[in-house]
Amino acid sequence: FWVRHGPTHEKALVGQRDVPADLSDHAALARLSAALPDGAVVVSSDLIRASATADAIQGSRPRLPHDPGLREFDFGLWDGMTFDKVARGWPDLSRRYWEHPGDIAPPDGESWNAAAERVNRSVDRLLANHPGQNIIAVAHIGVILTQVQRAMDVSPYAALAHKIDNLSVTEISTQPGWSASRINHIF
Numbered sequence: 001f002w003v004r005h006g007p008t009h010e011k012a013l014v015g016q017r018d019v020p021a022d023l024s025d026h027a028a029l030a031r032l033s034a035a036l037p038d039g040a041v042v043v044s045s046d047l048i049r050a051s052a053t054a055d056a057i058q059g060s061r062p063r064l065p066h067d068p069g070l071r072e073f074d075f076g077l078w079d080g081m082t083f084d085k086v087a088r089g090w091p092d093l094s095r096r097y098w099e100h101p102g103d104i105a106p107p108d109g110e111s112w113n114a115a116a117e118r119v120n121r122s123v124d125r126l127l128a129n130h131p132g133q134n135i136i137a138v139a140h141i142g143v144i145l146t147q148v149q150r151a152m153d154v155s156p157y158a159a160l161a162h163k164i165d166n167l168s169v170t171e172i173s174t175q176p177g178w179s180a181s182r183i184n185h186i187f
Helices: 026-035 048-057 083-089 091-099 112-129 141-152 156-160
Strands: 002-004 041-044 135-139 169-173 179-185
Touching: 002 048, 002 141, 026 048, 041 048, 048 135, 083 091, 112 135, 112 141, 112 156, 141 156, 141 169, 141 179
Parallel strands: 002 135, 041 135
Antiparallel strands: 002 169, 169 179
C-alpha cells in the first residue's frame, strides 16, 4: 500500500530537499489510517514529509526504520526551481527529461532509470524481509510511479501519465505476479 505524503504547498520541484508536509487535515489522516490494513508494517522515506506522514497514519501498526532508498528523485540543480525556470534554463534537456524519461538526468541529479533501480532495491529488500505481509510505504510521487511502472510493465512515460495525489493510496500486489489494483485512491 503506497501512500503519498501530505502536501508541502511548494510551487517548485521538490526532490530530495527536506521540506515538511502540512498534516493539519486530521480528518483526512484518520480516514486514510482507518482504510489501511491492520497488522501491516509501516515504512517511509527518510525525508520529513514522508516520515511525519507515516507517523500520523501509523496507528498501532509496527514501524520499520526510515528507508533512504525510498527518497524522491534527485532533481539535482533543478530542486527548488519552478518548472518554467527549469524550461527556460535547460529547454532541450528538460523537455527530453519529461518526454523521454529513462536515462536522461537533470544536472547533478538522477535519471528515472537510476531512481527506479534504487527504489526497486529497497522494495525487493522489504518484500524479502516481510514475505506475505502487507506493507504500507509512505513515499513520494516519483517513487510510487516507479512501482506503478513495474507493476504494469509499462514505459516510464506511460507511468508518468498517472496522477498521484497527496494522501492517496496506490495498491500494488506482488503475488502471484506484479499488478496495480488501485492507483491514486483518496479516502
